[in-house]
Amino acid sequence: MADVAERVGVSAITVSRAFKRPELVGPELRQRILDTAQSMGYVPNQAASALASARSMTVAVLIPSMTNMVFVETLAGIHDMLLPRGYRALIGVTHYSPEEEERLIRTYLQFQPDGILLTGTDHTDVTRTYLSALSSPTVHMMELLDEPGSLSVGCSQEEGGRLMTTHLLERGYRRIGFVAVQLDPRTLSRLDGYRHALEEAGLYDEKRVWRLPDPSSIHLGAAMIDRLMAENTDCDAVFFCNDDLAQGALFQCQRRGIRVPDQLAIAGFNDLPASAWTTPTLTTIATPRYAIGRHAAAMLLDLMDGKEPPRRRVDLGLTFIAREST
Amino acid sequence: MADVAERVGVSAITVSRAFKRPELVGPELRQRILDTAQSMGYVPNQAASALASARSMTVAVLIPSMTNMVFVETLAGIHDMLLPRGYRALIGVTHYSPEEEERLIRTYLQFQPDGILLTGTDHTDVTRTYLSALSSPTVHMMELLDEPGSLSVGCSQEEGGRLMTTHLLERGYRRIGFVAVQLDPRTLSRLDGYRHALEEAGLYDEKRVWRLPDPSSIHLGAAMIDRLMAENTDCDAVFFCNDDLAQGALFQCQRRGIRVPDQLAIAGFNDLPASAWTTPTLTTIATPRYAIGRHAAAMLLDLMDGKEPPRRRVDLGLTFIAREST
């Protein structure tokens, strides 16, 4: 920066301003500075800038998984909101583990992020301590928090579970199973919704619920169909906690000649792109993950500007999508 | 850091060392320092550290897309290699545009990354200038570079195109079509491989090639089947440049009652998880993207340590997977 300043014949601060506060420098001097910098291959040093200004222009984003499209699309929403405002995202993958999340938080706090976006509401005590000791704002994504003072953008997973189960009941299914995998808080909320809906109908039966800690996959969904057949269960419908599971189930039913939905109805969750194309097409619930990312980022931008966001808890709702599989 | 040092009764540099060069501090003093830091909520300031040490411990990674699983898995390989060594990845998405890549490079150079990972070999002149003016090493992923001095890890896309086309010829198909979308350099290389193989067999016909700039998707694959039918093409096989396209095509064939592979054979590229489960299962070529990410990151680690990597151009090969759709 000093070299550029000398070459142009101004002081260093003027070069700094040409980059960071362009309105404070005369237009044609500013252009000369930028041109000179470009020709000398100079780019401002972000570390020095962050140190001097105490603003890193960085937002730490923690998501559970990168191979799950749901979070990738959330990320896209965050990016689209932050980048035009000059903020960068520092992305961490927690692999659904609060302990891993704590480790990542510790790492990313070293970057003095101006804001933090977390997925879910399930954090370790140490994480909570770190965050409350911090002046940077934190927004929780996906699930909704009821604690006063906390900020969250998402949708009700429990309502999603209830919605789908109610739909299956309306269609006349009475022996509805539920396959829960990964067992993260969102899956368990969906399971709660399912259970409540069935209990109200007097049809809940523990033996029709399968809980598996494995990550969701097409393969596992297919394997579950095999298992249901082997165990000779009496389900007339199965609600899978995730679309990729449900897709795997559909594929396997097709292979085994199980007629969907006549013999067995199948429902999913999240509305992945392929779900509109399987045979039969998959009944599911669309979650507004891109919007959640955008909204959470927008909220954070407000907070980082010192503004209070219009609402501290934003429910973006769910869209039920009835298709052929039920 | 000064506060922690005072509390423990040592100098600041000892606290610094307890974090960054733990072997230089006595074991139980180190533990006391770390405990005190933890209890005070202190984490080192990365910006100050980077400024003072001229090492950012950061690697800039640029990928074309985040919704394409191929790059997400590459990213996973990179992460798994870098994180244990204390490096962090700064991820940028270029949306397949060299100009966007140039913009991102400019942004990320401000972080003084210790290394850079780029996807592909298609860069603007300005990008090349920036990179050659830089002391940090750069490794190119996915495609292979022949320029001396450059570093690349990938596989031959052209060979992939040739491999699949040869397979289709061997199976007796004679009127083989190719659907190219996105039209990024990798797709075009696959198309080259397809063309060369057919030219050698004397069977290349321009009218069986479709080029579309749109991004790859299941929907587009399904639409292509409709289009092929509407245009009344004589193809007995279609090689789609991407598995999601091919999956869409399979779904649509099923819907329209087109028998695959008897009436029309369908081939894909990349081996996405669902391709082993469609009806019929999809013949495709598996690309070693996770390994590419790992290998590229390992190469970068060598270079950042000042070591020369064993090889400057690493071809990780392809795996042909014959399934039911051909």
Add this chain to the structure above:
DNA sequence: GACGATACTGTTAGCGCTAACCTTGACGGG
């Protein structure tokens, strides 16, 4: 008992930038 090697800790200076305050000159109103 002197000496070098080893293990640990401290001092000094400066990384590249920007916040806060200061100076200068031009301009317009009364």
Add this chain to the structure above:
DNA sequence: CCCGTCAAGGTTAGCGCTAACAGTATCGTC
């Protein structure tokens, strides 16, 4: 003509950390 105002640019100090060098015990060796 004075004064306030404003735009444009400069000065000074310091952000939090670590490289480089400089001690200072402790120990084993000859």
